[in-house]
Amino acid sequence: MDKPLETIIVDSILDAIADQRLRAGTKLGEQALSDLFACNRAQVRRALATLTAYQVVDHLPNRGAYVATPTPQDARNIFQARRAIETVTCRNAVREATDDDITALRAHLAEEDAAKGRDNRPAAVRLSRGFHVLLGRIGRNPVLARYLEELTMRSSLIIGLYASGQATLCAEDEHAQIVEAIERRDEAEAQRLLDQHLRHIESGIAFDDNPPATGALSAVLGDWRG
Amino acid sequence: MDKPLETIIVDSILDAIADQRLRAGTKLGEQALSDLFACNRAQVRRALATLTAYQVVDHLPNRGAYVATPTPQDARNIFQARRAIETVTCRNAVREATDDDITALRAHLAEEDAAKGRDNRPAAVRLSRGFHVLLGRIGRNPVLARYLEELTMRSSLIIGLYASGQATLCAEDEHAQIVEAIERRDEAEAQRLLDQHLRHIESGIAFDDNPPATGALSAVLGDWRG
DNA sequence: ATAGCACAGATTGTTAACAATCCAATATTA
DNA sequence: TAATATTGGATTGTTAACAATCTGTGCTAT
Numbered sequence: 001m002d003k004p005l006e007t008i009i010v011d012s013i014l015d016a017i018a019d020q021r022l023r024a025g026t027k028l029g030e031q032a033l034s035d036l037f038a039c040n041r042a043q044v045r046r047a048l049a050t051l052t053a054y055q056v057v058d059h060l061p062n063r064g065a066y067v068a069t070p071t072p073q074d075a076r077n078i079f080q081a082r083r084a085i086e087t088v089t090c091r092n093a094v095r096e097a098t099d100d101d102i103t104a105l106r107a108h109l110a111e112e113d114a115a116k117g118r119d120n121r122p123a124a125v126r127l128s129r130g131f132h133v134l135l136g137r138i139g140r141n142p143v144l145a146r147y148l149e150e151l152t153m154r155s156s157l158i159i160g161l162y163a164s165g166q167a168t169l170c171a172e173d174e175h176a177q178i179v180e181a182i183e184r185r186d187e188a189e190a191q192r193l194l195d196q197h198l199r200h201i202e203s204g205i206a207f208d209d210n211p212p213a214t215g216a217l218s219a220v221l222g223d224w225r226g
Numbered sequence: 227m228d229k230p231l232e233t234i235i236v237d238s239i240l241d242a243i244a245d246q247r248l249r250a251g252t253k254l255g256e257q258a259l260s261d262l263f264a265c266n267r268a269q270v271r272r273a274l275a276t277l278t279a280y281q282v283v284d285h286l287p288n289r290g291a292y293v294a295t296p297t298p299q300d301a302r303n304i305f306q307a308r309r310a311i312e313t314v315t316c317r318n319a320v321r322e323a324t325d326d327d328i329t330a331l332r333a334h335l336a337e338e339d340a341a342k343g344r345d346n347r348p349a350a351v352r353l354s355r356g357f358h359v360l361l362g363r364i365g366r367n368p369v370l371a372r373y374l375e376e377l378t379m380r381s382s383l384i385i386g387l388y389a390s391g392q393a394t395l396c397a398e399d400e401h402a403q404i405v406e407a408i409e410r411r412d413e414a415e416a417q418r419l420l421d422q423h424l425r426h427i428e429s430g431i432a433f434d435d436n437p438p439a440t441g442a443l444s445a446v447l448g449d450w451r452g
Numbered sequence: 453a454t455a456g457c458a459c460a461g462a463t464t465g466t467t468a469a470c471a472a473t474c475c476a477a478t479a480t481t482a
Numbered sequence: 483t484a485a486t487a488t489t490g491g492a493t494t495g496t497t498a499a500c501a502a503t504c505t506g507t508g509c510t511a512t
Contacts (some may be wrong), residue, residue: 053279
């Protein structure tokens with residue numbers, strides 16, 4: 001039961017963006033991608049259209065698809081949207097979380113911790129996003145969860161663009177504190193901590209760098225075969 | 227400077243959904259649409275892909291595209307998402323609205339009023355949605371505004387499905403009260419009124435009808451030429 | 453030397469024919 | 483008669499060739 005190839009392409013690219021292996025501004029040529037995934041151009045084309053709808057890829061007519069480069073203004077708008085959505089998502093999570101959900105959250109925290117311990121930055125960035133996405137799923141509102149996936153993906157691009165040098169992306173224990181509040185079923189506190197966490201991330205962004213600089217596609221999307 | 231045809235197709239279909247001329251469950255055949263818009267099947271195909279990404283169309287592999295049919299659970303999730311987003315959007319609007327914006331809002335109210343006076347239900351439904359979209363634009367956060375456009379579109383489908391018999395979709399003057407609160411720059415009150423307005427719409431939905439029933443595509447998408 | 457132009461290669465966009473799949477109507481069999 | 487096979491038409495999905503557009507390079511002329 002393999003997935004449709006289009007999905008594999010989309011997910012590979014999204015993963016690479018979440019990991020910050022693919023950086024803002026990278027050109028996604030159709031030929032290059034169809035070579036990489038050993039398929040024809042039409043499938044690549046549809047995958048790129050999907051990514052464009054998700055707003056993580058910019059499509060310029062007659063000149064190709066590029067990983068989106070959010071402006072500082074975009075960044076502010078995206079983080080405001082995240083606060084709006086994650087506040088509700090978090091309240092839902094407090095109300096709906098089962099014991100299994102809490103266990104999953106704790107397991108995720110452990111993974112994050114391990115990645116940071118190993119100084120594995122790409123993994124840390126990906127897992128950090130994963131925490132918010134997981135929280136969204138636990139909230140049991142797929143509409144909000146989907147928007148959150150989109151926004152966190154775009155946030156990864158922003159962090160890659162404007163906070164690449166930064167030592168710390170998320171204060172070590174903010175995620176852990178949120179999980180504790182959820183476990184205590186303390187809605188107000190969980191929401192407060194999450195809002196503060198998001199403002200903290202946003203304030204850690206330096207809006208004056210501007211280094212695109214991107215490597216070869218094949219190096220970055222190498223091992224897509226499951 | 228005509229728009230790309232794909233955009234025209236997408237907008238035509240979205241308009242027809244906003245008006246409730248196209249109802250949930252209607253099949254959108256590729257041949258039928260390319261005949262209607264006098265174009266290639268490939269362009270129709272892309273338009274349908276875009277609409278699928280917007281979640282207003284369901285695409286079933288090998289059996290075509292259908293106008294989405296939101297479930298009652300979808301409806302609850304969509305309205306929760308709207309409350310999360312429109313609360314912020316509304317706050318932004320209070321802070322950012324220029325005199326021109328207020329004028330535009332008043333003009334919109336007048337249009338709504340006129341449509342209701344003329345018992346023009348499709349226009350009333352479309353304009354009612356338009357009010358929320360306009361508010362979103364005035365909030366000056368395109369990220370939130372885009373999600374709002376998607377959610378209001380899906381709301382139109384929901385209202386068409388579950389509240390078609392209903393006499394009143396929006397209490398006559400709730401929109402007007404919101405505009406007044408914005409004009410007074412009364413953030414808290416504007417937010418309260420909007421939240422209440424949304425809960426009011428949601429509670430007016432009867433989750434037990436189930437009439438798909440759809441007319442011919444050509445009758446419904448007749449005059450797309452601007 | 454530099455600005456403008458023209459050409460060549462590469463990349464994206466379009467088209468139409470072909471293949472695979474689904475659906476409904478008809479025929480077949482217990 | 484009712485259930486199941488079969489078959490033809492219609493619809494969606496794929497492919498590869500062709501057309502349009504862009505980008506960069508080298509040439510020409512001022």
